[in-house]
Amino acid sequence: MAVKEPITGFAMAVVREDGRWRCSPLDPAALGELDTAITALRGLRSTGAVFGLLAVDDEFFVIVRPTPVGAVLLLSDAAAALDYDIAADVLDLLRAEAPDDDDDVVWPEGDLEILADLGMPGPELEVIVNEIELYPDEQLQMIAQRCGFGDEYAALLDEL
Template sequence: MSASDAIDFALAAYREDGVWQVAELTPDHAVDVETLALALRRFPGDGGAVGLVAVDEDFFVVVRVAGPRTRVMLSDVSAATEWELAATVVEHLGLPLVDDEDEAEPAGDLELLSDLGVDAMDLAEILDDDELYPDEMLSEVARALGFGDLFDDVVGLTSA
């Protein structure tokens, strides 16, 4: 299975005139941090664009671009041992590569969405919920940011 086949979804979310917009990205946009950031910079957006990528029901990545700045958060640092996208996040963050036995811990900038309404504590609480799959975690994040229904429609989650 190629890396792009494992992508559950890749989305860009951005606010235009204060209203959230969600656009699908191709799996090819989600092969590494640099390609994803480049794709996100195409979107207008007040305050940049947010990329949400879920991979193989295993982990997710949030990338936020604003101007030249790229901020990144990985839901599970141990995913870097198996997945190229996760490995590029770890490399982007300048972290040492972990081994398979490491705990599933998030890595990166947990504050990357705080000015939009999801601070590090909110994000950590969502990440700590072992009952949720990555798409469900991202749905919670999207809901907290104010575009949960749009997110659920695009990725095919039914609202509870």
């Protein structure tokens, strides 16, 4: 099930506090371990929103939003669980089944309303997820723009 090659992509934390957005890198290990991402995000104590954006191998993305009792999650493509441990971990936490190997359909799994309070309603997020000709970093850029932290997102990506 696990991909043995090094996982490429990026993991970033996004924090909104006092009306200002801040993006910072997460440990690259977060791309392979959901618990690593959740633990790192929980360590960023804030009175505002805290969530993580993980873009994995130009294949899919995960949005992770820690809560006091777990995490709210969105996996852009449930089929990624067939090849990536982190995607399988997301499905496990969501108690969702991985698709069949012969399914060519891309579908999200998790909470499409994960960023609704930040300006990204579920139906709009679903449209972005379904833009399959875009890479995950491009999809996340659209999300960042819509929520209001596009400049911070782009600046951090330039550094990574």
